[in-house]
Amino acid sequence: MASSSKPFLGLLLSITCLMQLLMAAAADPPPERPCEKKSDREMRYMFSQWMAKYAKQYSCPEEEEKRYQVWKDNTDFIGGFASQTEISSGVGAFAPQTITDSFVGMNRFGDLNSDEFVQQFTGFNSTGFRAPLPTPIPPQHSWLPCCVDWRSTGAVTGVKFQGSCASCWAFAAAAAIEGLHRIKTGELVSLSEQVMVDCDTGSNGCGGGRSDTALGLLASRGGVTSEERYPYTGVRGGCDVGKLLSGHSASVSGFAAVPPNDERQLALAVARQPVTVYIDASAPKFQFYKGGVYRGPCAAGRVNHAVTIVGYCENIGGDKYWIAKNSWSSDWGDQGYVYLAKDVWWPQGTCGLATSPFYPTA
Template identity: 65%
Template sequence: MASSWTPCLVLLLCLTLSSVLQEQAAGKPAADDDSELRQRWSKWQAKYSKRYPSHEEQEKRFGVFRDNSNSIGAFSAPQTTTSAVVGSFGAPQTVTTVRVGMNRFGDLQPREVLDQFTGFNNTAAVLKTPPPTRLPHHSRKPCCVDWRSSGAVTGVKFQGSCQSCWAFAAVAAIEGMNKIRTGTLVSLSEQQLVDCDNGSSGCAGGRTDTALDLVARRGGITSGERYAYGGFNGRCKVDKLLFDHGAAVGGFKAVPPNDEHQLAMAVARQPVTAYVDASTWEFQFYSGGIFRGPCSGDPARVNHAVTIVGYCEEFGDKFWIAKNSWSDDWGDQGYILLAKDVLSSPNGTCGLATSPFYPTA
């Protein structure tokens, strides 16, 4: 009896193996692959304390996570193009042109990240900003500048799902100016800007120029310790806005638009705010290297605010060092290197040169 079943068993095994191979060739994960992905999904949820309101929503988010994981795997195939760049604290190192990796946005699509975690609002009331200030061409402009190595940059912060990138970018620029001027690095209050800047819209988005204008008109800004960040729209604590200042600010200036040479001279003096287009999948999962896109340089399509805290023109490819507000889990420890002086991007990579600002004492 046993020998009569042997051909059937062999046929069944052959059919099963053929089915698995066909599924893998078609891009469908085998059971073991799905099990491994489920394990990674569970660890990812635990790491970021992710909870979903229903099983349906959880499965939907798992599907997005799976697609993002597959795309990251495909993107991260071995690359041979390398560039010598400066590391986090000024040491030369060699890195691939750009890298991507899983992060806290693993269950989100680019449009969802754009809607929840950016925040430049170009429909907000446009402030009549001062005319751009051109710095003399003989101004000091070293080959490389990194304000982190000078202790003028606080640790990377996380804006949460409040669209307050504009407040974080403005605050980082003020923190840098204050350290350069006074010798003391003070972490300042983004929440004060979210609550008190009527020219912006709090967690619905805003502008760095209106934030800098508010702080300049009030003479300064409160420390983060005394006006803590909550990540929601709150009531303005007017007494702190008027009298409790952790850093003094006298005004602010605009860098001439679409002029990376002028921008570099400004950054050589202090950190500067900038707007960029952060709407692409590659930006969402950026983890290192020099980012060249894809992204838009169109001024009408910039949607996110960052702070330029340095640049380098000496080791191979040129790049800007931009501090983000998506936590140090994102990017290169919270930063992104954006290609500098790209001839095909007259507005700067991702539009970074369209409208930079910096505070003054």
């Protein structure tokens, strides 16, 4: 009899233990899952690494937390494009290739929302803007090569960084003059953006400006001094008139406007030299552009940023794109460049690039 009761007692004990476990589970909340806590730790660690990479410092813990939340939102946005195929490195190496649609990645602008980014890092000021009369390229110069890249001929200086001064217009103008000077003389010189920021009264320094007024100013003075002689500070200072008037490292006699909304005329101009253009750079996808052919989104009928077109390519059976040098450092985009879709069906071009192109003359 005693031996037959042992299985029954064992079963009873098992049922009792099971009931106690169930009651305990019902009474206590479930513990946090280790993976959720780890994910938050990982995100904050990634943010700290990002801060260290770009030497980011914030005024107080509250501001740092605010920037962390913006950075996390931007990281989530970038993650939405993770499935896109990245391009090969050939484009950045100046080799014409068929490349894919654009993709995005984290960069130094990760702690800024779209409005903050546009306010701090664009800079085209349309106030009072009236484009000069265009200068069509003569018919005898109408032959176009399939690909042009002024970087490969040594006519483009390294990518620069405008900082949070809204001076893209000065950088676009300087890059166009640097290219022309190299083509004319064989000498590549990094030219001063600061002289335009300080001295161009038709613009507003770090409050925004226009490449055409900057080119007009330098043409009226006969040229522009070097970056070495008049270095960039990222803030508007008093104009050094002596350096504006003399000691020029590159001559400028005037500037011309490409006929607007005509990508063929723009290509004819770019085949001869780098050209400044105005574009819309307000989309988050543009803020975090990392490579590929950018096709949009863009704001219709609005431009807010200046870049320099330093080439284009029309691959047979592949993508057509403009090569635009930006002034947001080589960390942004494809080594500092953006490839904008060429010969689109709307006349203004991708992000309005064909609306108001200009090039210097010497």
